Amino acid sequence: xxLTDEQRADFAETGILVLADFYASEDIAAIKxxxxxxxGAVMQRHGLxxxxxxxxPDRFDAGYLDLIKQNRGWGGEIYDLVKEIPAFSxxxxxxxxxxxxxxxxxGSIPAITAGGAGIRIDNPGEDRFRAMWxxxxxxxxxxxxxxxxxxxxxxxxxxxxxxxxxxxxxKLGPLxxxxxxxxxxxxxxxxxxxxxxEEKLLAGGGLLAPLTEPRDLVILDFLVLHAxxxxxxxRSRWSMQFRYYNLANAVGRSHGWTGSFAAxxxxxxxxxxxxxxxxxx
Ligand SMILES: O=C(O)CCC(=O)C(=O)O
Ligand SMILES: [Fe+2]
Numbered sequence: 001x002x003l004t005d006e007q008r009a010d011f012a013e014t015g016i017l018v019l020a021d022f023y024a025s026e027d028i029a030a031i032k033x034x035x036x037x038x039x040g041a042v043m044q045r046h047g048l049x050x051x052x053x054x055x056x057p058d059r060f061d062a063g064y065l066d067l068i069k070q071n072r073g074w075g076g077e078i079y080d081l082v083k084e085i086p087a088f089s090x091x092x093x094x095x096x097x098x099x100x101x102x103x104x105x106x107g108s109i110p111a112i113t114a115g116g117a118g119i120r121i122d123n124p125g126e127d128r129f130r131a132m133w134x135x136x137x138x139x140x141x142x143x144x145x146x147x148x149x150x151x152x153x154x155x156x157x158x159x160x161x162x163x164x165x166x167x168x169x170x171k172l173g174p175l176x177x178x179x180x181x182x183x184x185x186x187x188x189x190x191x192x193x194x195x196x197x198e199e200k201l202l203a204g205g206g207l208l209a210p211l212t213e214p215r216d217l218v219i220l221d222f223l224v225l226h227a228x229x230x231x232x233x234x235r236s237r238w239s240m241q242f243r244y245y246n247l248a249n250a251v252g253r254s255h256g257w258t259g260s261f262a263a264x265x266x267x268x269x270x271x272x273x274x275x276x277x278x279x280x281x
Contacts, residue, residue, distance in 0.1 A: 161229025
């Protein structure tokens, strides 16, 4: 068992659980080494001289900010490639995640959401790539009782913009969304879904924004409301996220555990009742 009764009760109440120092240092170090290699490979592809310092835990991403200053598109190449780091796949499928899911969701049959894993790189001031307030379910589908596993690769301080969570909001069940692009940044797919009556939903609830360290694990309920923070620091906020869903869930079974945008499917075809035309439903 990984969790105490108190932790399980706390998760049921709030929809979020923070496990400090959960992962082994070498598992996280291997992912950082992979990122360092990806950045080097992209530099080489674009003919940039590699003058980076030797790999160290707090400077695994050296060169990255200079690279995106030259060409923001090269940052997109890195974003796509870091998902494919073998050490990241090993972490995603570590048996601990199935065990945690069985403890938090007794009777569940854990499965991994294909296309639901990635490493976010939230750059200073780049608000248009922030995740707006959302529940994971419409963005992923599969089953409504899934879990997001989130873990930072850098120390998340206040100015780095910790993920914000509205504790207890998972009890509201799946909530309707509409499409919005507040920054005019060309948001599409899951990135363009905004909650109907967002302000009302968030009013009154004390928000949580846990400050975390590499090796810490944050678990989020697929239905708890959460959003990206605002990175006002001078460095990129690197964080890993992947999702598990439950093959034993009746709603998932009813739609064949269909995936959402990552599976090329618009969630509205499965849950038309969760889509509204306007901000106030
Ligand atoms: O890291 C973030 O800013 C957002 C994370 C998120 O929405 C998720 O992991 O599901
Ligand atoms: Fe999310």
